[in-house]
Amino acid sequence: MSANIHDIHDQHHHTPSGLMRWITTTNHKDIGSLYLWFSLLMFFIGGFMALIIRAELFEPGLQLVIPGFFNQMTTMHALIMIFGAVMPAFVGLANWQIPIMIGAPDMALPRLNNWSFWILPFAFTMLLSTLFFDSGGPAAGWTLYPPLSLQGGNSMPFVILSIHLLGISSILGAINVIATILNMRAPGMTLMKMPIFIWTWLITAFLLIAAMPVLAGAITMLLTDRFFGTSFFTASGGGDPVMFQHIFWFFGHPEVYILILPAFGIVSTIIPAFSRKKLFGYDSMVYATASIALLSFIVWAHHMFTVGMPLAGEIFFMLTTMLIAVPTGVKVFNWVATMWKGSMTFETPMLFALAFIILFTIGGFSGLMLAMTPADFQYHDTYFVVAHFHYVLVPGAVFAIIAAVYYWLPKWTGKMYSESLGKLHFWLTTIFVNVTFFPMHFVGLAGMPRRIPDYPVQFADFNAIASVGAFGFGLSQILFVYILYNTLKKDVTADDKVWDGAEGLEWTLSSPPPYHSFEKAPRVE
Amino acid sequence: MTNLKKTYLSISIIVIFMFSFSYMLVPLYDIFCEITGLNGKTNQEKIVGINEVNTDRFVTVKFTSTVAGSEPFNFNPMENEMIVEVGKIYTTSYILTNNTNSLKQITASPSVVPGRDAEYFKKIECFCFTQQQINGKETKELPLQFVIDEDLPLNTKTLILSYTMFNTTDQLGAK
Amino acid sequence: MKNYLYMLALALPAEIMADWEVNMPRGVTPTSEIAYDIHMLMFWITVVIGILVFGVMIYSIIYHRKSVGHQPAKFHESTKVEIIWTVIPFLILVVCAVPATKALIMMEDTSDAGITLKVTGYQWMWEYEYLEDGVNFFSKIDNESNRARRLNSGQNVNNVDNYLRNVDNVVVLPTDTKVRVLLTASDVIHAWWVPELGGKKDAIPGYVNELWINIKKPGVYRGACAELCGKDHGFMPIVVRAVPKMEYEKWVTLQKDNRVAETKGN
Numbered sequence: 001m002s003a004n005i006h007d008i009h010d011q012h013h014h015t016p017s018g019l020m021r022w023i024t025t026t027n028h029k030d031i032g033s034l035y036l037w038f039s040l041l042m043f044f045i046g047g048f049m050a051l052i053i054r055a056e057l058f059e060p061g062l063q064l065v066i067p068g069f070f071n072q073m074t075t076m077h078a079l080i081m082i083f084g085a086v087m088p089a090f091v092g093l094a095n096w097q098i099p100i101m102i103g104a105p106d107m108a109l110p111r112l113n114n115w116s117f118w119i120l121p122f123a124f125t126m127l128l129s130t131l132f133f134d135s136g137g138p139a140a141g142w143t144l145y146p147p148l149s150l151q152g153g154n155s156m157p158f159v160i161l162s163i164h165l166l167g168i169s170s171i172l173g174a175i176n177v178i179a180t181i182l183n184m185r186a187p188g189m190t191l192m193k194m195p196i197f198i199w200t201w202l203i204t205a206f207l208l209i210a211a212m213p214v215l216a217g218a219i220t221m222l223l224t225d226r227f228f229g230t231s232f233f234t235a236s237g238g239g240d241p242v243m244f245q246h247i248f249w250f251f252g253h254p255e256v257y258i259l260i261l262p263a264f265g266i267v268s269t270i271i272p273a274f275s276r277k278k279l280f281g282y283d284s285m286v287y288a289t290a291s292i293a294l295l296s297f298i299v300w301a302h303h304m305f306t307v308g309m310p311l312a313g314e315i316f317f318m319l320t321t322m323l324i325a326v327p328t329g330v331k332v333f334n335w336v337a338t339m340w341k342g343s344m345t346f347e348t349p350m351l352f353a354l355a356f357i358i359l360f361t362i363g364g365f366s367g368l369m370l371a372m373t374p375a376d377f378q379y380h381d382t383y384f385v386v387a388h389f390h391y392v393l394v395p396g397a398v399f400a401i402i403a404a405v406y407y408w409l410p411k412w413t414g415k416m417y418s419e420s421l422g423k424l425h426f427w428l429t430t431i432f433v434n435v436t437f438f439p440m441h442f443v444g445l446a447g448m449p450r451r452i453p454d455y456p457v458q459f460a461d462f463n464a465i466a467s468v469g470a471f472g473f474g475l476s477q478i479l480f481v482y483i484l485y486n487t488l489k490k491d492v493t494a495d496d497k498v499w500d501g502a503e504g505l506e507w508t509l510s511s512p513p514p515y516h517s518f519e520k521a522p523r524v525e
Numbered sequence: 526m527t528n529l530k531k532t533y534l535s536i537s538i539i540v541i542f543m544f545s546f547s548y549m550l551v552p553l554y555d556i557f558c559e560i561t562g563l564n565g566k567t568n569q570e571k572i573v574g575i576n577e578v579n580t581d582r583f584v585t586v587k588f589t590s591t592v593a594g595s596e597p598f599n600f601n602p603m604e605n606e607m608i609v610e611v612g613k614i615y616t617t618s619y620i621l622t623n624n625t626n627s628l629k630q631i632t633a634s635p636s637v638v639p640g641r642d643a644e645y646f647k648k649i650e651c652f653c654f655t656q657q658q659i660n661g662k663e664t665k666e667l668p669l670q671f672v673i674d675e676d677l678p679l680n681t682k683t684l685i686l687s688y689t690m691f692n693t694t695d696q697l698g699a700k
Numbered sequence: 701m702k703n704y705l706y707m708l709a710l711a712l713p714a715e716i717m718a719d720w721e722v723n724m725p726r727g728v729t730p731t732s733e734i735a736y737d738i739h740m741l742m743f744w745i746t747v748v749i750g751i752l753v754f755g756v757m758i759y760s761i762i763y764h765r766k767s768v769g770h771q772p773a774k775f776h777e778s779t780k781v782e783i784i785w786t787v788i789p790f791l792i793l794v795v796c797a798v799p800a801t802k803a804l805i806m807m808e809d810t811s812d813a814g815i816t817l818k819v820t821g822y823q824w825m826w827e828y829e830y831l832e833d834g835v836n837f838f839s840k841i842d843n844e845s846n847r848a849r850r851l852n853s854g855q856n857v858n859n860v861d862n863y864l865r866n867v868d869n870v871v872v873l874p875t876d877t878k879v880r881v882l883l884t885a886s887d888v889i890h891a892w893w894v895p896e897l898g899g900k901k902d903a904i905p906g907y908v909n910e911l912w913i914n915i916k917k918p919g920v921y922r923g924a925c926a927e928l929c930g931k932d933h934g935f936m937p938i939v940v941r942a943v944p945k946m947e948y949e950k951w952v953t954l955q956k957d958n959r960v961a962e963t964k965g966n
Contacts, residue, residue, distance in 0.1 A: 066851050067933075147887065147905060148928065151930065175537075179532045183532060210543050234906075235904075235906020241889060242907070243554045246554060275764075277776065280777060306891060307902045329785065333785045334782075336753060341772070368746060369739065372738050377735060377899020378735045378898070442721070446723070449893070449925070449934075452924075454849055457863050461720060606832075683811070
């Protein structure tokens, strides 16, 4: 892209052109862009699967797919969205933003960076190819609970191998982030002066290196159970299927925060910029993020209250889970306090950030309800849970990613997106996201289990509404692609400091920034 | 760049540690289960050198059975229910019939409810300790000798012992 | 106005009303009632917090905007305020935790049960066994639903009576009796769930779980498997018919007689 302009100035730097440039690149901006484009592609593939699901659920009775394929769709949709869309998008943002926010020329380990991206296309090709196997793709849910997942067809080893690759890619990405943040900050930028987005990513990276290896262990055990005669999870050999759930969620709950902490960082960056006021309670934001991360390792069993835990276990996990509401609440209060008595304007990134606060909080509320074990016995594995985690992941994580793209796009490309189209995109997305996911609370409470391809007729109306919303949401995202295209082909240039209220080193660079972001480290304060 | 190398090294150690930690969770989980009676897991070990005691306290023990994977077996307790004195040794058995024509390897997995009391259900002799064989069309009596530990909480009046019978003939690496 | 709405509600056929069910059923057992109460308690707490937080936020959006000429204030921290909004939510949570913990202790107490019902999950049906009475049978989706559910079955599922909620053999349980339900599975993990009878529990192969129910009101209660168990996970409904004790005794005798007749017939 635009980085070529600076290659002329960088005479000593010879980059190959065309495809080879992207394959061999070690530049943090190129890799960041690759991650973001890849994530967008995966977002559409995973979204397409979601639409197959919603089309089947539009009315009771089976009209489009058989139940086995439906289960493959729910499984794949989750794997693609979590590992293919949201995580790579955050890594892409980290690649673009970390060096230019901490005053570094590039990431600390550029070749590793290249490798961690280029693992992804292979991993996902393998994962998606299982859909074309005779026995079909994985159909036991993304959580891969045995013994059901052990029953799967030939796809299982391929799925496990691709999850291993994704895990390796994430770990390498996290190593790079930690190494960069700890070693390459501009002089004068102490830890407590780092931009909040950097803080959230540093904590996320530590979560990644602590959680992903545990997932690797769990799925390796599944693999050896299936092919090498171990019996970690089979009762006939003295194993226990519930143990998989414990190990899986020991990874799984930190994973949930891996998907949301960088989003907190983004919102904490955007809200002050458009309120023209410093972030309220920076220190407590950092401590809140860190305590959420620590707590995430002792709450895992709240995903499995119905497995028949001892009473003490149920009480312990209920209390620790409720405790998470405290630091999360602090964050929401701090955002509102940042807006309070500010001087707000409502450009597209701000709109997405505001919607994030409201809708993520609604997801947090249902999360608090789910934490209450006695009530969770009713909520567990119903559409109430589906509504809950989609509220924290779609208007949560995804909205934050979209907000970040609008916020930094003018910086990355040197071109301004169309504000009116951006606002249209915002309103369509926000309306449809609620039309899709809000009715799911109702059918869930009324007793509709999740992961079913067909349902009793009493759930028909709300499901029809949710399906209409899902198609509206999906189609609205085509507008997003058009906005990106429209921005890139423009020749109107953006200012270096795009937003008058924005703070941070990235705004001292030109738009687009030079190939090696900070050749000379800036001095902070 | 030594700082960078140090960071790199320490992170790699965390990664390797966490991977091994996932395997360490396996024995940890077993210990956890034994302490809390999670899943009604009972001690699979043979209890030796038990001394009978008079407690004059009686509890009901119910027996039930499940055949895993709809195998062509009939598997039922000899007695559905026993009134037993806590601290005394009792003997009962399960009856297994193999309705196929071929030799089968079998394993039984025990489970006790209420799970928190599983540790007080002590087995002196049990067919669940080892893998067994049964010939085609054979009916076999599988003996069980047990004692209810005198430390059983006073509010427990009923214990239920369940066995799930697995056909492990074709299973890779079955014990 | 209220009367008018009430009449309007009466005028609507019950079927249509049921279609727009938006809340958890209160159910007919002590466990379902307590789950409902805690659900509603948490719901109202979150509604109040939501109104306060979003209220402040919306006020700020309306009055503290640049277009109305609001100048940004300079403050960006206040230890006092931050401590307050850490402590207050914490106290609210403590208040919620007390009834929830009490409820859990009550829910997990399976002692002194009158009868024991053993439920075994299969791909894709249930087996029920009455431990004390020696009655056992399988229960799977009824034929009519099973035909209509096929892809391109050509049948309008709206015309099927209790589509996906009906079974061939109904579980019969006595009212006002503490029933201990044992749960296990033959193949993969299932979960037995009838919303009106309270929460669900997983049925795990090789292990036995338990829960208890005490049905206060005779009636027919419908549920389904709640843990993904393979391709027909959505098609293994549960139907429980709760009847007074006397009637239950008669039913058990009838089942036993039928069984004897069956064995003789063979």
